[in-house]
Amino acid sequence: MSRTAVSGSAMSEAVALDPGRLRGRPVRDAWRSFATAARLGWQMEANWTDPLLFFIYSVAKPVAAALILVVMIEVIGGSAGRGLRAFVVVGSALWSFVVSGMAGLAWSVLDDRERYRMLKYVYVSPSAFGIVLLGRGMARLAIGAMGAAITLAVGVAFLGVPLDLARVDWPLLAVAMPLGLVAIVALGAMLAAVCLQTRQESWSYPEAAAGALFLVVGAVFPLHVLPAMAQAAGLLTPLTWWLEGVRQALVPGSASAIGGDGSLWAELSGHATPGGIEITAALLATSALVTLVAATVFRLSERRAKDRGLIDRTSGS
Amino acid sequence: MTEAGPTPPAVETRGLERIYRIKPRPVTALAGVDVRVEPGEFFGLLGPNGAGKTTLIKILTTLLLPTSGSARVFGFDVVSETKQIRRIMNMVAGGEQSGYGILTTREQLWMFSQFYGLGTREGWRRVDELVELVGLTEQREQRVSTLSTGQRQKLNVARGLLNDPWILFLDEPTLGLDVGAARAVRELMTAWRAAVPGRTILLTTHYMAEADELCERIAIVDRGRILAIGTPAELKRRVQRESIFRLEVDRLAAGARALAPLPGVVSAVPASEADTGREAAGRGTVAITLVLRDDAALGGVVGALGELGARIVALRKSEPTLEDVFVELVGRGFEDEAEGDGARPPMPGAEPAAPGPSHTTHPHEPGEPSDEPLAT
């Protein structure tokens, strides 16, 4: 190829090209991206033009979900169901947190790509794409936590959940909470990876995935009612251990979702219910596994999206 | 990039190919592109819809992987050195309503300033500077959702300048803007680049006038290939030896096609809208860009028009435009696509066009080897 016609404006010393610009400060830059994404993410999620809608979504929905379950066990089990109340209310409150946390990351991908059409601009910026998504997801995680806390408070105040701050197992709570958070975010990242691949609007995927998990994690009914295969799936899911850990920490001695007569756990371990150490160890192991898998899936998905030109795809284009 | 050595080209691609594997059959969006843009240039990619312009920009901005070949931005490989490229480039696309509607103008810019690693105070300073530069001072605390299309694009431009890029990629930045807003965006870009030597812009457009006005060098692309590269003047010189007429006729049922086979006619294609096509359409007449081997052939054309029952409404000789260059290179008008690929009139003196329904095939090459960039 002949290049004799190259422009005359090429210059030997280009003033604009400051090589200092090529270097970043990885840790500081990552933190900045994360914090900004979280802050503006919160503004986007919570600063809704309609506070009523925000209230319904973040508070009324989880509280109603818990109430429905309470009424159901009341009708079916009568007074015998009373003992299950605390189990169900705590499980259902925590689950609403799981769902909004998992959906957070996935919806950030869809929002930015479909609604705001900004995903490509975020993507071509030097900040790590995954970090920005994590930041964006924090807002929904926080909203979910708020809903869960209010649901719990309603449970304690009106539904007789025996939460006694003096009896709470704080060490177990302090260990289980962050591990569970990591697991929820990892699952959210996996969902985000899936949503990145779809060309349709896949807003319902996160809730569908959460619905499937709901069956096996012992959120509102114990695992031992499930077939062995489903119980095994439950035992491999960090959310199962997280729910169990938080439940045992908040209301020590409440019914176990994992163990019990005829449970796979009892069969495998030889004793009826897992103790605090076992719960922590299992939560740690399964969370680590899920995080590893999520990181791999996310990386593969990003690569594939880049290969197929999906990062700036919208369902309309 | 070695910091001590000479500055590498702002953009350099070699045999760059991109195939989209889609059903029912793969689409070749780039079929071996070799292009080199020097630091400091205002470089344009001019081509019709589907030419592959956006695909090339997406590869250079690390949004898309090439299928084969290589592409480098300031010496950094688009596949393996994305971090460096992202720090020194930015891009602005047009024709889309993008933005975080619920944030204000300043908030959205600030968000990106943080993604580009600016400090908090530095970030706000830069944001306010750019808000003023693009003329959004009055809208700075307004929500993005309330901005007009033109204002949103100015916001988009401001975002593109946040990191003071070495190279700015503009993908049809004035698409969908009215005349005033489009001019504002063009002036911004020109002024930004001129302010500091070394700043580079790669612009894609399918507006000839825009490319002609802004770009120092232009690559004409079609069907994933570069047909010619040169300054606007160099490109136009290719067609200078021929005579170009703008012809407007009434009652010519067969359209421009009827004139193509006449002796001395190099090409006869409908004039583009940007040129005279729109006015003519308003009057119910047909505007044709007529390229003749020399002025003497005009008599024959006028006579033939009479025999065809057509009436000449207007006729004027004109200076060559980039559109004429395009017609000369590909044997069809820029906005001819609607007629369907197979129906294109063959170029006189060339083999009839192979009907090419997709971008995987390539039409006849005109008289001279056309994917050879112009060298003068």
Ligand SMILES: Nc1ncnc2c1ncn2[C@@H]1O[C@H](COP(=O)(O)OP(=O)(O)OP(=O)(O)O)[C@@H](O)[C@H]1O
């Ligand atoms: N993600 C994609 N998947 C499949 N085909 C694609 C994709 N993106 C582009 N193409 C095809 O690749 C070809 C080149 O498209 P491209 O968008 O690069 O053209 P362009 O020159 O930017 O056109 P326009 O002026 O319309 O923006 C077209 O035939 C288009 O249909």
Ligand SMILES: [Mg+2]
């Ligand atoms: Mg395009």
